[in-house]
Amino acid sequence: MITVYGRNAVLEALEDPTLVLFRLHCASSNQSSDIIHKIEALAQSRGVEKVTHTKQALSRISKNGRQDQGVALDVVTPGHETLENHLLKLPVDDSAPEEWLLVDGITNPQNLGMMIRSVAASPMSGIIIPSKGNASIDALVIKASAGSLFRARILRASSIEDAIRMLKAHQYQLIGLAGEATQTLAKLVVHPRRIFVVGSETYGLSDHTKQQADQLCRIPMANGVESLNAAVTASLVAFRALLRDA
DSSP states (O other): OEEEESHHHHHHHHHOTTSOEEEEEEETTOOOOHHHHHHHHHHHHTTOEEEEEOHHHHHHHHSOTTTSTTEEEEEOOTTEEEHHHHHHTSOSSSSSOEEEEEEESOOOHHHHHHHHHHHHHSSSOEEEEESTTSOOOSHHHHHHTTTGGGTSOEEEESOHHHHHHHHHHTTOEEEEEOTTOSEEGGGOOOOSEEEEEEEBTTTBSOHHHHHHOSEEEEOOOOTTOOOOOHHHHHHHHHHHHHHHHO
């Protein structure tokens, strides 16, 4: 599950009939208002349990007491799990081909949300988000993903180093996007299990990722442009097969 906080975000989730909802959390200090009444009425109509907390207890649930506005909502996300758990379920051979996007230092919530949205809409298996060094999955990321975060396949790891170690142990090919690479994205050799890594706009890929990558590749640029926004890069990677076959 993922916990959504803030009155507008909670209301939007309650109004989405495709989401599976678990529990509504409200602060006992909430003042009566139209939006609070609407939230509580929608939760009741959908059979969502409501639990009342002190403001301090609610802040521990939302993990953002300054912005939760007295409400939080647990949303069931069946496509989210740890990378470790996912790898444990893989067959030993390559009978289950996969292609994931791994983010390395994406600290801008809007960029991360847009990357999740692009991957969710594409043929890729999903996105891997290490907790350390990347933006937290919060209301800003959810908004930027246009709600696709709830439906996306997302694997979590503690750090980029742990993610790479586990992936390489399961024979994934690690491909880093880097402007200085000689190989282009379109010329990559097919591999049954591939991980594309996109780094931050400011620093690009981390040194550890570059050292561990099986291959670096680039997106060709024209007119002297040096690089693309990380979210745009992720979209080009995610949809490259569909664009090639169109």
